[in-house]
Amino acid sequence: MKRMKQAEWLAIARLLCPLCRSDNVSSGGILGPYEYERICDDCGTEFYERLELVGYKITKKGKEVT
Numbered sequence: 001m002k003r004m005k006q007a008e009w010l011a012i013a014r015l016l017c018p019l020c021r022s023d024n025v026s027s028g029g030i031l032g033p034y035e036y037e038r039i040c041d042d043c044g045t046e047f048y049e050r051l052e053l054v055g056y057k058i059t060k061k062g063k064e065v066t
Contacts, residue, residue, distance in 0.1 A: 003018050003019045004016075004018045004019075004021065015038065015049065017038075017040035017042065017043060017045055017047075018045070018047060019040065019043055019045045020040060020042055020043040020045065022040055022041075022042040022043065024040065024041045024042045025038050025039065025040050025041065026038070026039050026041055027039075028046070031048060034050060034051040034052065034053065035048050035049070035050050035051070036048065036049045036051075037049075
């Protein structure tokens, strides 16, 4: 099996196994605020999904602060 390159994996809108490309992936533990353990239920590959904090988005404004 040829594993996916990082850019290819990031461009896909859903979570896939980077080795066998299966979407049969379950969650393991939380390793930190931005890392999650993932396990492919088809091929047994274990990998970390690493997230990056990029900013915030205001969805509703509260009272004005002066």
